[in-house]
Amino acid sequence: MTSLPAVRGAHLVGSINQPTAADSLRIVAENLAGHVARYPDGEVGERFHWILFQGSKFDAVAGLERVPRDPIMLAGFDVRPLVLDGTVPAGELVFGPLGYAEAALAGYRDFKALREAGTIPTGARFQVCLPTPLAPLSVYVAPADRPAVYPLYAAAICKEIAAIAAAIPAEELAIQIDLATEFSYIEQVAMGARKPFPWFIEGLAEDADVPAETIIEAVTTMAAEVAATVPEHVELGFHLCYGDVAEKHFVEPADAGNLTAVANALSARVARPIGFLQLPVPIERDDEAYFAPMATLALHPETALYLGLVHHEDGTEGGLRRIAAARPALAAAGVEEFGVATECGLGRGPEDRMAPLLRLHAEIIKAASV
Template identity: 45%
Template sequence: MTMPQGALLVGSVNFDDAEKTMRVAAATLGDRLKRIPDGEVGKRFHWIMFQPDVLGQADGIERVGDQPIPFPAGLDARPLRIADGVDAADIELPPLGYADAAIESHAVFTRLRAEGAVPPGVRFQVSLPTPVAVVSSFFSGDDRAAIEPVYEAAMRRELARIAEVIPHEDLAVQWDVASEMGIIERAAGYGKVMDAWWPGDPFGGLVARLASLIDAVPADAEVGVHLCYGDAGEKHFVEPADAGHLVRYANAVMAAAARSLTWLHLPVPIDRDDEEYFAALASLSPVAELYLGLVHREDGVAGAERRIAAASRFVTRFGVATECGIGRAPAGSTEEILRTHAEVAAAW
């Protein structure tokens, strides 16, 4: 059986602050970890759910409905619309919050590295959602096509500021890609997931969009992609039949991007330790680092080892991760999940 090489923390971690995330992750995983996130603490705890509160501040964008829809952490879950008579191209979005958070957390990272709590050579990981995620989640109808270039420009400004302030030798940027898989599954015949807002087969548009984001990351910084089927209430928006769509999309994106991916993460559902799920990995294009999200809190090391055994029949070198972030995992379970990563992942 393949011995997994290293571990990846997908992004969110269920701790209250960035310093605890970094200290505990570094202490638990040691040299099994090449990069470390801040845990997506604070308003980023629920991934993109804080973005409507940010975007709703812009002139020309309105909340749908007269009353807030309460969401944890004091967020308003109402969707958004472009106001009547407003040209989306004229909307000026405020800072989205990702650059401010990254710069603040990187200062903690550098202090902990100077203290020896974070090992030298470990990079600071910044996880960013794709514009497709925010546009598809909070806008509808014709507003999606109109607002997408505006939001994408705002996200690229966030990335540019991150790259301006954080030294590139420290920086690892991960694009979180969930809604795209929903669109792909819809096109493949699944219901209850989302439609694209551009004509024809959506696959080519999804490939071009993600490849462009990968290429936007400076060449001397690292870039990774986390493919995902969501984890609302620790449930996927659709259960993948196998890894086929993931591999097809990843291969197309890697072929379209001008620069190489540093790492690729693919999710593995908890009930899939069968060869049929993993067989498509045999046709995955080469990538510097592959991580399989086969660590689950519910069955720990034993479950991870079953899935490792099945995956090893089709891919010979990979690291381990959870299938999505662990920010919404039950309180008190985080340390054990990190220990499972450490136990099943050998050092690089």
């Protein structure tokens, strides 16, 4: 007899190392159909490295210019920050299309064709993954100019959401909002050259010691403002993340405390339904201490919880250890069932790993139900 919470379903964070959106959708259908409710397009093409392609969108804005230094290349992208050049008032910056809506509409056409062919089951949703505005802004705008540029870029992200929601039927669409950069601020750990300064909290001195709770309140308020623009009947979800550079976190969380705090803050601040929430679990953590803070999870009743406990390195056995360690805390929180996921997207792993890793989700679900 399996003890509660039960394990049901899988969630894919977004990126999948396949050549095209159609290939990504097809490989999921062939290896995990029946366990996933949402099909991402794999974040293929220029989105392969998450937000780095957004640099060209900032470059196209009159009034912004790159700092005058040699390019800083990361995965083929120049990540030098931009600054206000004084030619356009900050409040009048105009961002063009950011590329998310264009990619979503193209991916949805592939999704619909595969569904009509019977490859993707009827009732599944097409999943679109978007960063919070904080993430690209933290990479591509110099710290001093972030407060001025943020409202304009946030408006551009919301415009992308509106375009996606206008073109894809609400009952066929899921929008996932990724919070990753937020955890660099919360943990006060640098993803780049310097410790991140939480500029979005008014009145702070540069050397201020800011409690994590204060940062969590601020970043979740910002994320909730974006989430509020997702139409009600479009499924909304959140992926919480500690990064994925060379399949490693930028810092390993001491436990799930900050993840739980962010999840609860989003649940409190987002008034509309939240369909799903995904939390990462490091491969080393199969101890109850890591999961203990999850006993205080206070999610919306409609929210499906997924734990990123699937790791290709230790397969079914490792997944089951982490499930066993998670169950007491989740039971204490009143969670009756949860699903499985990987910590982050699959796109940075080798292409030939994709099908076996997708099947591993199903194997863990089956083994956990015995």
